[in-house]
Amino acid sequence: MQAPLATLYPIIQAPMAGVQDFRLAAAISNAGGLGSLPAAMLNTEQLEQALLALSEATDNSYNVNFFSHTQPTVQPEQITRWHEALAPHFAKFNIDPSTLTGGASRQPFNEAAAEVLERFKPAYVSFHFGLPDKALLERVKRCGSVVISSATSTAEAIWLEQNGADIIVAQGLEAGGHRGHFLDRQVEHQMGTFALLPQVIAAVSCPVVAAGGIADSKGINAALTLGACAVQLGTTFLLCDEATTSPLHRAALQSEDANHTALTNLFSGGAARGIVNGVMRDLGAMNEAAPPFPLASTAITALRQAAEAQNSSDYSPLWCGQNRSGCQSIPAAELLYRLCQDI
Incomplete structure (x- = not known):
């Protein structure tokens, strides 16, 4: 098994823009997991306010997530x-x-966001759709942040490791929300979590997190047995009290x-x-x-x-x-x- 996260439990709460704010992230971090704040739809002022609220709500590590797509x-x-x-x-x-x-609005990670991170220095910063350019990524690393990014194929995982990711999330086809693909956007080429996970682990040397279709302790144990350092869960938390999931969305989930x-x-x-x-x-x-x-x-x-x-x-x-x-x-x-x- 690969090196674990620096958390009590090997659980990352998936960042979910539109259905959560700092409160869900704080609840998970306070309970021993790694809470995540979705920041791709926040402007600079909103990001600063959210990070201030999150840092006041927990003394534990948390993750801040950004998109790194090309607009x-x-x-x-x-x-x-x-x-x-x-x-x-x-x-x-x-x-x-x-x-x-x-x-x-969904903006890619930029210099203004990097400036905010430099003030808060989150323990983890994650990216979807690859990684930002080298100069921006170096600014994140100088904050002392561990860099996480999503891969939907072994080719993407290898690219991420070669370009500065410290931890890779192997995102299976079962996962809710946006695909993290950035090299190959053909969804028919992509695999389910428990097919993708061991192949990614074999292809890279950095820790790998399993994501997609995991909803209970049996699924968590299966991923850990295959060599994942942790699992990332999103859908599972959508009905929680701290989620901002709308009444219509909650009704559909049930x-x-x-x-x-x-x-x-x-x-x-x-x-x-x-x-x-x-x-x-x-x-x-x-x-x-x-x-x-x-x-x-x-x-x-x-x-x-x-x-x-x-x-x-x-x-x-x-x-x-x-x-x-x-x-x-x-x-x-x-x-x-x-x-x-x-x-």
Whole structure:
């Protein structure tokens, strides 16, 4: 088995933008796991406020997560094509797409964020979609932070180790939320967690974390037996008291609908796993008209807001992995203790 995390329990709470804030991260860190703060959708002021709140809420180590994608240039023809695909849905809510501005902001890690980290010096900093450029990564490392990043293939794991990652998360195809892929975006090439994990461990020398489809102590023990240093759990914590998961999302997680998840690019332009809902059924989960990540979000956000005002989740990103069996509506610390009793 590879070297463990510097935490009481070998559990990382997956960073989940849109369904959590500092409170879930603090609860997990205080209970002996590694809590994670999603920062990709926070501006500099929001990041500073969140880190201040988190550092005041826990004396233990925590992780701060960023995206490191390349921001695409907006191509008017791509947006026009996307709006045309969504035209019947806009009509249903009397939305004029020419008036749409903004949407969910997902910015790659930058110098402003690095400046904030230099003040707080978190023990761990993680990245999705590869790593930032060398100069930015060196700034993170000078903070004393351990660098974590996600790999969805052995090739990505090798690249991450060669380019400065200290710990690699082997993200299986079962995982909820956005795929961390950055070298090969063909989802049909990707593997489930327990196929991917031993291959990544064999390919790199740094510690490897297992993520995707793990929801109980048996799954945790299986990953540790295969050589993982820890597991990363996200879906399992979505119903916890400290999560900010919306009532509509909570209802979907507790319904039979949660048995059917799929990878979709409708909500951001990037492949992400969620519960199949109305817009995914109407347009197909993966639609070629969707512009590249994260440009699809502006139009869908307008539809989401209109639908949610009518108590409908048909346009909401209901992120969920393939195994929601561990979800419980209890405090996060209690759930963590239950998960770790038999490991």
